[in-house]
């Protein structure tokens with residue numbers, strides 16, 4: 001019987017399987033950051049153990065870092081302490097750290113791919129749920145808790161139960177103004193925030209194959225928002241071309257060997273999936289969320305649902321979300337006033353995202369009352385934006401280009417959205433308080449966010465594009 | 470670090486009849502700055518518990534603030550623990566005195582994190598969950614891990630829950646995955662040699 005892409009990689013990484021229990025899965029690459037690693041280091045030290053394979057670990061500081069004046073010490077004492085603890089732990093255990101001030105520093109899920117650390121066919125873990133991003137290269141990549149970080153430190157292995165297999169096929173051409181972020185928000189609206197729990201999700205179909213690596217990463221990034229264990233896309237020429245020549249990509253004969261393996265990574269024609277979903281790309285319009293979980297999304301021109309239209313037991317949660325958001329059930333989301341625009345996070349902070357936004361805003365200016373933050377995903381993205389003159393375009397538009405980090409994706413560092421304010425955000429979570437206590441988040445694509453920056457309201461970007469071309 | 474051992478839990482419960490409780494609600498990001506595992510319990514459900522982030526003004530209608538609700542079992546709506554992988558969520562629940570969470574559906578990573586910390590996630594049917602929520606505040610539940618069953622004591626209604634036998638053994642004996650993995654180091658090294 002044929003195998004799925006996931007099964008091929010999975011089987012290759014099994015060290016052994018416990019009877020009626022989980023399998024021991026070997027981990028190729030382990031990425032760490034300052035928030036979920038300190039207790040794992042402490043655990044290892046307490047047990048008197050050494051790190052088993054420190055060379056397979058790469059560290060960065062991203063969650064707690066400020067995105068202005070990064071050359072100055074971190075103001076907040078506890079944040080500074082976490083970052084300092086990471087520096088100390090990495091030094092003690094011989095781990096490569098791309099910390100603040102390093103030219104490779106950035107959000108962990110942006111730098112892995114950018115540096116060529118992320119490669120097809122690998123198993124990759126990180127104490128961070130958006131590790132699913134790396135699946136865009138055809139790897140098994142998933143988020144783990146701190147106890148599991150400790151296990152990988154100690155043994156380079158994890159005990160894992162094989163997830164079920166789901167395939168989501170997207171076929172056809174995308175409409176104007178629709179980006180890969182809209183694809184994933186559309187899938188989420190369709191299958192809900194728990195629609196893929198227990199599954200590894202493979203994204204397939206012509207629409208997916210036509211996406212760039214950056215756009216594929218955006219889709220895989222939000223797999224966790226559907227509850228999936230991981231998301232993955234079969235590697236192809238687009239993938240190989242992206243990886244080739246990057247800092248840590250294999251070279252020479254190693255490259256040829258790697259490529260031979262990578263070319264075997266696809267789901268066989270007769271592979272079986274436990275669930276399969278088909279989506280027509282033409283049905284997808286620019287999307288936006290109106291509620292407090294990422295599955296609560298609609299097309300920008302649609303109306304927010306009415307409580308009565310929902311299952312009776314879903315109504316209390318819905319009412320709670322609407323109250324938190326200050327949004328009327330049944331109302332139009334289009335025209336909703338926006339206070340902040342955040343373009344960044346591991347979902348949409350890559351150079352391609354910044355280019356798209358720059359192209360669109362060139363010669364335009366933001367609405368007066370709106371504050372616009374553009375936060376590049378890494379030092380390299382920031383550098384490239386400056387080299388390409390994108391920084392100037394943003395400056396003229398009144399957009400603030402900040403320094404790399406997780407920033408306003410989560411209310412942990414200095415960048416927070418004030419209570420009650422509306423923020424259109426290219427990040428991945430609109431949970432209550434995610435961007436700061438009381439902050440109201442509307443998730444959207446970089447283009448939809450940029451359009452809101454210009455008009456100060458939720459806007460259908462495809463109309464602006466039509467008028468603009 | 471060997472964990473809490475779990476066998477039979479008999480207790481009243483705290484009801485949290487909300488769906489899709491994400492880990493950002495269980496413990497908001499601004500409280501993740503600790504470098505140890507302790508002390509997260511006081512910030513469990515922080516933003517649902519207090520007005521304006523002020524411990525002096527607890528929200529009266531939130532179950533954790535209502536003295537009639539207590540016990541070592543938390544009962545929550547479906548898709549509990551979705552979102553971020555932060556293990557701090559499991560630490561906060563444990564630190565606040567819970568040893569089991571009951572829901573009709575758990576997010577994957579949370580489930581693993583809970584198991585790794587000796588907090589038992591018990592998945593029940595929607596119907597059974599509604600049955601629990603309809604009980605008064607003095608009702609008790611009995612969760613038997615060896616039997617893999619949960620019982621509403623007042624009515625005797627009982628349901629079986631799933632847990633893989635390896636994890637069950639670990640919880641009953643207080644073993645860690647890491648103990649197991651350390652014991653098979655040789656297999657791991659062999660694997661590496663074969664795949665180099």
Ligand code: SF4
Pocket residue numbers: 062063107108109128130345346347405406409410427428
């Ligand atoms: S950008 Fe947001 S989602 Fe991504 S790693 Fe940082 S905090 Fe997590």
